Amino acid sequence: MLRFLLVAGVALGAVACARGAPAECTDLTGTTPARVTMSDMAFDPACLSVRASQALTLVNVDAADHTFTIRGTSVDLDVEGERTVEVGSLAGEVPPGVYDLVCRYHPGMTGTITLT
Numbered sequence: 001m002l003r004f005l006l007v008a009g010v011a012l013g014a015v016a017c018a019r020g021a022p023a024e025c026t027d028l029t030g031t032t033p034a035r036v037t038m039s040d041m042a043f044d045p046a047c048l049s050v051r052a053s054q055a056l057t058l059v060n061v062d063a064a065d066h067t068f069t070i071r072g073t074s075v076d077l078d079v080e081g082e083r084t085v086e087v088g089s090l091a092g093e094v095p096p097g098v099y100d101l102v103c104r105y106h107p108g109m110t111g112t113i114t115l116t
């Protein structure tokens with residue numbers, strides 16, 4: 001019984017971390033536009049906070065194409081290799097919250113985005 005409780009505790013802790021510990025995330029709410037770089041098959045920053053009303057600049061420095069996909073929302077943007085995409089406000093499209101950020105082409109390319 002004790003072992004079961006310990007396992008459950010670890011699992012809950014992992015979920016809490018995955019859903020975003022804001023202190024470890026990069027706060028871009030004061031930067032306009034907020035800049036996210038896709039480099040070496042990773043989002044940089046991989047954990048970020050932006051205002052929903054804020055413009056975003058997505059910079060892909062890799063030769064490979066990536067997507068900026070906010071899971072569970074309509075935001076699913078293709079960013080071709082070595083291109084920059086400017087994004088207007090996400091307000092109205094995505095309610096405030098904490099979301100998984102993924103690239104549809106590279107399963108290991110993940111992050112967390114908090115919209116305030």
Ligand SMILES: [Cu+2]
Pocket residue numbers: 041065066067103104105106109
């Ligand atoms: Cu990718």
